[in-house]
Amino acid sequence: MHTILGAGGIIANSLAKELVNNNKQVRLVSRNPQLLPGTEIIAADVTDQGQTLRAVLHSSIVYLCVGLPYNYSIWRRSWPPIINNVIEACKATGARLIFFDNVYMYGKVDGWMTEDTPYNPSSRKGDLRARMATQIMSEVRKGNITASIARAADFYGPMADKTSIPNMLVFAKLAKKEKPQWLSNAKTKHSFTYTPDAAKAMYLLGQSEDSWNQVWHLPTAANPLTGEEFIEKAAAEFNIKTSYFTIRPWMVAMGGIFDRTIAELYEMTYQQKFDYLFDSSKFEKAFNFIPTSYEKGIAEVAAHYKEKVFEK
Numbered sequence: 001m002h003t004i005l006g007a008g009g010i011i012a013n014s015l016a017k018e019l020v021n022n023n024k025q026v027r028l029v030s031r032n033p034q035l036l037p038g039t040e041i042i043a044a045d046v047t048d049q050g051q052t053l054r055a056v057l058h059s060s061i062v063y064l065c066v067g068l069p070y071n072y073s074i075w076r077r078s079w080p081p082i083i084n085n086v087i088e089a090c091k092a093t094g095a096r097l098i099f100f101d102n103v104y105m106y107g108k109v110d111g112w113m114t115e116d117t118p119y120n121p122s123s124r125k126g127d128l129r130a131r132m133a134t135q136i137m138s139e140v141r142k143g144n145i146t147a148s149i150a151r152a153a154d155f156y157g158p159m160a161d162k163t164s165i166p167n168m169l170v171f172a173k174l175a176k177k178e179k180p181q182w183l184s185n186a187k188t189k190h191s192f193t194y195t196p197d198a199a200k201a202m203y204l205l206g207q208s209e210d211s212w213n214q215v216w217h218l219p220t221a222a223n224p225l226t227g228e229e230f231i232e233k234a235a236a237e238f239n240i241k242t243s244y245f246t247i248r249p250w251m252v253a254m255g256g257i258f259d260r261t262i263a264e265l266y267e268m269t270y271q272q273k274f275d276y277l278f279d280s281s282k283f284e285k286a287f288n289f290i291p292t293s294y295e296k297g298i299a300e301v302a303a304h305y306k307e308k309v310f311e312k
Contacts, residue, residue, distance in 0.1 A: 001027055001058050001060060002027070002059070002206065003027040003056060003059040004026065004028055005029045005063065005086065006029070006030060006046075007033045008033065010155075010157065010164075010195050011067075014196060014198070015063060015065065015203065016036050017036070017199070018202075025040075027041070027055075027059065028041045028042070029055040042054070046082050046086065049081075053085075053088070056086070056092075057093060061098065062095045062097050063202060064099045076124075090146075091144055097148075098150055099136055099148070100152070100198075101149050101150065101151045103151060104121060106120065110274075112277045112279040113279060114217065115214070115282055119134070133149055133215075146212050150205055152220070153193045153278035154190070154276070155194070155195050156171075157297070157300075158301055158303075159304065166234075170230065171301055171304075171305045174234060174238045174242070175305040175306065180242065181244060181246070182228075182230075182231065183272040186231065186246055187226055188227070188274055189225065190226070190271075193219070194291065194292040194297040196292070197220070198218045200289075201216075201219050201287070219283050220280045221291045225294055227244075227272075228244070234302060237298060237303075
């Protein structure tokens with residue numbers, strides 16, 4: 001049984017489809033799980049130890065894909081028990097763990113982020129993420145669990161309408177014939193992981209005996225675009241010539257006075273001020289995997305939004 005904790009998000013749903021397409025038994029777990037074709041569901045709150053154990057029973061692999069509201073107070077309260085409960089459930093059942101992670105723990109990096117980049121968080125969220133990843137790999141080193149961390153850059157992709165900044169600020173705006181937006185600095189390069197690639201890669205990690213007990217960067221195209229280039233390519237898919245609006249950090253700070261989610265973005269604006277370069281060559285070499293190009297990915301996401309507009 002392949003169990004996805006945190007079902008319902010774009011990565012979890014894409015992973016579920018990938019597993020089903022490869023004839024795996026799939027269990028979807030969240031507080032209010034929605035049944036997908038070929039899966040079973042269990043309603044559980046993974047901040048509760050007993051419910052987490054019940055959800056993990058009889059699993060061979062557990063994929064931790066929980067996405068909490070973008071609020072540090074909630075993260076600080078909920079992530080520690082989630083990590084503790086999942087680790088203990090995997091210890092009790094012998095299930096292997098793949099944790100879907102981000103890059104917040106690296107902080108500001110000069111050059112390319114790799115699996116060997118030291119943790120040097122520049123934010124409260126990054127500090128928490130560093131502690132979570134360290135806890136999981138500490139249990140691995142002690143021989144208590146078998147686990148890997150699958151780490152993605154910021155992502156974009158079809159159906160990532162509510163969780164991807166490029167989806168919300170670029171594609172959704174262009175689909176409505178509005179001016180696209182970019183955070184902080186559209187002149188810097190920024191890596192983005194394509195969500196279908198992330199799902200395929202997590203499936204592959206679970207199938208490889210050589211992949212366990214490591215950190216992996218999920219496949220991401222190696223020629224990141226600047227924000228300006230990203231917008232230009234997206235606009236071309238809509239046959240639009242457009243300018244764009246840059247949301248400066250001070251604007252984020254001001255907006256945060258009225259909107260909690262915007263306020264939470266402020267401490268992360270360093271990721272847009274400088275080049276954000278994500279290296280996935282370790283995975284690409286190990287699995288002979290070619291990441292989706294930005295040209296193809298942008299075209300596919302634009303097609304998704306054009307289809308949505310047509311349906312309306």
